[in-house]
Amino acid sequence: MSGANLQIRADGRLRHFLSIEGLDRRIFTEILDTADSFTGVAEQSVKKVPLLRGKTIVNLFFEASTRTRTTFELAAKRLSADVLNINIDASSAVKGETLLDTLRNLQAMHVDMFVVRHFDSGTAHFIAAHALPHVSVINAGDGRHAHPTQAVLDMLTIRRNKGTDFGRLTVAIVGDIAHSRVARSQIHALNLLNTGEVRVVAPRTLLPADVESLGVKVFHELRQGLRNADVVMMLRLQRERMQGAMLPSEHEYFRLYGLTDEKLSMAKADVTVMHPGPINRGVEMDSQVADGPPSVILEQVAHGIAARMAVMSMAMQQNIQQQTND
Amino acid sequence: MTSPRIRIFGGRLIDPSNDIDGQFDLYIADGQIAAIGEAPDGFAADRQLDATGMCVTPGLVDLCARLREPGQEHKASIDSECRAAASSGITTLCCPPDTDPVIDTPAVVELIRHRSRQVGAARVVALGALTPGLQGLHLSEMAALQHAGCVGVSNARNALGSTLIERRAFEYAATFGLTVFLHADDAALSADGCLHEGRVSTRLGLPGIPEAAETVAVARDLALIEQTGVRAHFCRLTTRRAVRMVARAQFDGVPVTADVAIPYLYFTDVDASQFGPDYHFIPPLRTAEDREGLLQSLKSGTLGALCSDHQPHEPDAKLAPFPATEPGASGLDSLLPLTLKLVEDGYLSLPDAIARLTCGPARILNIPCGELAVGCVADVCIFDLHANWRLNQQTISSRGKNTPFMGWEMRGRVHYTLRDGHIIFSGDSA
Numbered sequence: 001m002s003g004a005n006l007q008i009r010a011d012g013r014l015r016h017f018l019s020i021e022g023l024d025r026r027i028f029t030e031i032l033d034t035a036d037s038f039t040g041v042a043e044q045s046v047k048k049v050p051l052l053r054g055k056t057i058v059n060l061f062f063e064a065s066t067r068t069r070t071t072f073e074l075a076a077k078r079l080s081a082d083v084l085n086i087n088i089d090a091s092s093a094v095k096g097e098t099l100l101d102t103l104r105n106l107q108a109m110h111v112d113m114f115v116v117r118h119f120d121s122g123t124a125h126f127i128a129a130h131a132l133p134h135v136s137v138i139n140a141g142d143g144r145h146a147h148p149t150q151a152v153l154d155m156l157t158i159r160r161n162k163g164t165d166f167g168r169l170t171v172a173i174v175g176d177i178a179h180s181r182v183a184r185s186q187i188h189a190l191n192l193l194n195t196g197e198v199r200v201v202a203p204r205t206l207l208p209a210d211v212e213s214l215g216v217k218v219f220h221e222l223r224q225g226l227r228n229a230d231v232v233m234m235l236r237l238q239r240e241r242m243q244g245a246m247l248p249s250e251h252e253y254f255r256l257y258g259l260t261d262e263k264l265s266m267a268k269a270d271v272t273v274m275h276p277g278p279i280n281r282g283v284e285m286d287s288q289v290a291d292g293p294p295s296v297i298l299e300q301v302a303h304g305i306a307a308r309m310a311v312m313s314m315a316m317q318q319n320i321q322q323q324t325n326d
Numbered sequence: 327m328t329s330p331r332i333r334i335f336g337g338r339l340i341d342p343s344n345d346i347d348g349q350f351d352l353y354i355a356d357g358q359i360a361a362i363g364e365a366p367d368g369f370a371a372d373r374q375l376d377a378t379g380m381c382v383t384p385g386l387v388d389l390c391a392r393l394r395e396p397g398q399e400h401k402a403s404i405d406s407e408c409r410a411a412a413s414s415g416i417t418t419l420c421c422p423p424d425t426d427p428v429i430d431t432p433a434v435v436e437l438i439r440h441r442s443r444q445v446g447a448a449r450v451v452a453l454g455a456l457t458p459g460l461q462g463l464h465l466s467e468m469a470a471l472q473h474a475g476c477v478g479v480s481n482a483r484n485a486l487g488s489t490l491i492e493r494r495a496f497e498y499a500a501t502f503g504l505t506v507f508l509h510a511d512d513a514a515l516s517a518d519g520c521l522h523e524g525r526v527s528t529r530l531g532l533p534g535i536p537e538a539a540e541t542v543a544v545a546r547d548l549a550l551i552e553q554t555g556v557r558a559h560f561c562r563l564t565t566r567r568a569v570r571m572v573a574r575a576q577f578d579g580v581p582v583t584a585d586v587a588i589p590y591l592y593f594t595d596v597d598a599s600q601f602g603p604d605y606h607f608i609p610p611l612r613t614a615e616d617r618e619g620l621l622q623s624l625k626s627g628t629l630g631a632l633c634s635d636h637q638p639h640e641p642d643a644k645l646a647p648f649p650a651t652e653p654g655a656s657g658l659d660s661l662l663p664l665t666l667k668l669v670e671d672g673y674l675s676l677p678d679a680i681a682r683l684t685c686g687p688a689r690i691l692n693i694p695c696g697e698l699a700v701g702c703v704a705d706v707c708i709f710d711l712h713a714n715w716r717l718n719q720q721t722i723s724s725r726g727k728n729t730p731f732m733g734w735e736m737r738g739r740v741h742y743t744l745r746d747g748h749i750i751f752s753g754d755s756a
Contacts, residue, residue: 021529100645120647121531122601130645143649144531181531208528209536 006128013318016128016137017311019146020188028155028192035156035303035310041078042305051313052081055112059085060102061140062118067277067301068140068150072115075308084111099123100130107132113316114138121145121181136315138308144181150276151185153307155193157300158231161272166193172225172267173216174201174257175235175284176246178208182276183235191215201225202257205246222257226266232294234259234275234284250283259285264294272296329357329704329747330372333365337377337708341384342681343697352382354704357747361700373749375742377708383680384696385417385705385745387687388661389585389633390561392654393419393450396437397426402638402725404441404450410658410724411448412751415707415740418688418695419448422507423455424482430455430466432474439475447750449705451693453480453507456495460484463491465498472502477691478559480507483608493550500556505692507559508547510568511609515539520649522595522610530601532649535610537565544568548575551582559690560584562635564609566619573628583690584628586620587635588664589655593617593730603644603651604730621673624682631687632679634661638726656726660717662709663736670737676711704747713739 007016007023014027023031041047057076061069069085076083088102097105099118106114113136116124121143128137141147162169171190177183177200190198191214200211201219212218219225226232237253247253264271273285273294281287290297332354339350339362346362353361353369360366388411394402411419421438423429429438435452442450454471456479457464468479479499486492499506516539521527523534544560548571551558563569563584572584589607594614598605605611623629637654644651662683669679688696695705715736719727743751 098642098646099650118647120649122649123647125601126647142531142647144533146531184529184531209523209534210525210528213525214528 006125009318014311014314016124017148017315018124018128018137018139020148020151020185020192021146023192025192028189031152031310031314032156032159034314035152035307036160038306038309039303041309042302048078048080050080052076052079052316055081055316056110057081057083057113057115057312058106058111059083059115059140060106060117061085061087062089062123063141065117065141067304068117071301071304072140072308075305075312078305079309079313081312099126103127103130107135111135113312115140117141119143138311138315141181144179144184146185147181148185149304149308149311150182151189152311153300153303154186154233154274154276155189156303156307157274157296158272160303161296162230166190166195169195169230170197170199170228171195171231171233172199172201172219172229173233173235174222174225174259176206176237177202177211177235178206179238180235184214186233187214187216199225199229203247222259222263223266226263229267229271231272231274232259232264232267234273236276236278237280237284239280254283258283259289261286261288261292264289274300277301329355331355331360331369332373332375332744332747333369333371334375334377334382334706334708337380337382339382339698340677340680341698342677343384343685344699346698347677352698352706354706354744354747358704359698359700359702362698375708380708380710380741383707383709384684384698385707385743386415386662386683387418387420387691387696388416388636388658389420389631389687389690390422390587391419391634391636391658392638393421394638395425395441396434401640401643404438405445406725407636407638407658408442408445408447408450412743412745413723413740414658415662415709415743416448416658417705417707417743417745417750418693419450420477420687420691421450421452422482423453423480424460424484428455428458428460429453429476430458430460430471432470435471435474435476447745449745451475451477451691453478455479456481456499456506457486457491462487465495468499468504469502472504477693478505478507480509480561483509483511485511485513489546489550492547493554496550496554496556496558500554503557505557505559505690507561509561510540510543510547510563512539512542515542520606520608520610520653521598522612524595524613526595526599530599537567537612540565540568540609541571544571548572548580548582551575552580555581557581562587562590562609562633563620563629564590564612564616566616569619569623569628573623573626576628583630585631585633585687585690586624586629587633588657588661589635589730590620591617591624591668592664597730598648601648602730603646603648604655604728604732606648606651606653607655608653621668625674625678630682631690632665632682633687634658636724636726638724639728641727644728655729656722656724657729658724659722660729660731660734660736662707662740663738664731666711666738704744706742706744707740708742709738709740711738715739
């Protein structure tokens with residue numbers, strides 16, 4: 001149960017948000033409910049709530065990211081927090097101070113929350129383990145391990161499209177499971193919500209060892225994997241994996257695993273298609289599918305802000321309450 | 327300094343190499359074992375050591391300990407680690423060649439020998455580099471390294487450039503009767519991995535090291551060992567399948583031995599599930615089935631030695647996200663107690679356990695120690711089998727405090743350690 005003891009306070013509330021694994025259904029549902037309530041904020045003319053006023057949030061990104069960083073920044077601003085973006089590329093981190101020193105320096109500036117993305121699995125846990133008692137850590141992606149806010153926004157999107165009863169859903173995750181933190185968090189989240197069937201569809205080179213142990217059914221053939229699916233979650237394929245050892249070519253990948261209207265016809269008529277972005281059109285999916293009626297890809301982006309507002313405000317709840325009591 | 331005449335009395339003498347296990351006194355003179363049981367004629371002891379209620383065994387031989395000198399003195403030094411070894415009953419340490427500079431010239435061998443002689447605690451023997459700089463490209467001057475005192479050659483954890491280089495290196499080592507110490511690892515398969523490839527690496531999203539990284543290498547190495555006839559030793563095997571391959575080769579008469587390190591007998595990849603950096607090992611901790619297989623093979627003797635694989639680190643080396651931490655654990659202090667715990671847990675008899683720490687590794691290194699026969703070098707370990715103590719920041723004597731056993735209750739306390747007939751450690755309570 002990675003992070004179970006770290007991310008939950010003694011009173012059962014969220015302290016950090018590091019991984020879906022280790023959360024119980026009650027708290028995860030609370031996160032989804034909270035996120036749901038925040039989706040309305042964006043529709044107001046003044047898109048702000050004062051929940052985190054006076055709080056300082058540091059976006060600490062050791063890996064390039066546009067979408068995730070921007071949505072975290074927007075989420076923080078809509079909660080009225082002050083935001084600092086720090087991008088540290090891998091090479092300068094190696095030359096310069098240690099991660100722990102970077103962390104200590106920032107803590108000395110009295111920040112209240114770190115949003116961390118790092119190329120090493122386990123980084124968010126490491127930072128949480130060394131953070132000061134009042135500082136919360138949100139995992140914005142660590143190596144191949146976890147991307148829990150993505151899972152929140154994905155589950156929120158499914159819930160808003162398919163209802164709260166995940167037990168009757170069949171969900172297929174298609175693509176590079178082996179290198180994907182998104183897939184791992186999605187699988188944990190879907191299982192936490194008792195999804196009827198969680199499938200992964202990929203060639204063997206893109207599946208991690210013993211993937212069944214995560215609680216999924218494995219398919220190597222896309223049509224079979226899509227049969228009667230309610231939700232199809234496509235994964236991004238890193239370009240460097242396409243040429244060489246993992247896959248012979250983009251062309252063959254698209255032919256076998258690329259999502260087209262024709263293949264999608266195997267799924268249920270009201271199927272929902274998702275993708276964490278950015279999409280490689282013509283590799284993971286056809287433009288027709290990406291822009292077609294089943295696609296909720298842009299809805300996912302909007303939900304990303306609400307999901308991040310939810311975990312940020314919940315992890316800071318104790319601090320907020322203390323402030324109110326003072 | 328002439329060595330004193332010492333009588334060790336009242337203890338349970340265990341010398342597996344000579345099938346001795348009983349109540350015998352031990353007489354030491356001129357740095358050697360002078361007699362067992364009855365005193366030699368005219369023996370007048372300068373010093374009497376009361377070993378009543380204790381075990382008296384050959385001094386322990388640790389097949390692999392990184393002393394961090396030369397090159398990484400911020401982690402540990404020959405001085406600190408040789409003293410830590412002595413206080414743990416270890417009289418001989420074998421140092422692999424991956425120092426900085428690498429042990430690829432007689433000068434580095436001499437430096438290590440000189441420093442360890444100065445300290446006067448545990449003895450250090452060194453393995454020479456199989457290839458200069460451990461780069462895997464050319465043969466090192468093995469004859470010169472042997473002449474300087476190297477007891478074997480190894481490329482440590484560094485890959486050899488090709489199977490051809492490996493073959494030539496084996497042939498050249500065999501020319502001089504040198505044992506080749508192998509770390510079975512297919513570098514392309516282990517790549518940037520940091521945990522056993524399986525359920526746990528999948529869950530944690532950590533790059534995995536498949537079992538095949540070890541078995542493929544063992545298969546290749548065994549073929550070349552058979553072809554060249556070199557005497558070879560597999561260091562720190564971790565998988566059940568690789569050990570089975572070695573057992574079969576031994577049965578077929580191939581001149582090959584193997585060892586295992588303590589952590590692999592106690593932990594599995596599951597212990598790393600919380601990203602705990604103290605469970606970061608290379609080669610990685612494997613599965614429960616592998617652990618069970620290693621224990622069985624240690625018992626059967628396929629694995630002829632048990633070592634600490636001592637890798638002391640400064641605290642910062644473990645203060646990072648799991649993949650960025652340095653692998654390995656400090657292990658000198660816990661080598662004997664954790665071996666004794668295997669006896670307590672029913673995996674080994676006490677004489678077999680002692681054999682894996684004494685005559686087993688001594689034979690692998692082909693050095694004259696690890697037994698207590700008359701005329702043998704007087705390396706002795708005297709310990710109380712039943713004394714308990716806790717491994718913590720205060721009790722650990724190595725400079726490296728990085729160990730997953732921190733806080734564990736340890737069984738067996740060393741009271742005296744003798745090397746070449748000299749007392750190099752004497753415990754407080756003794």
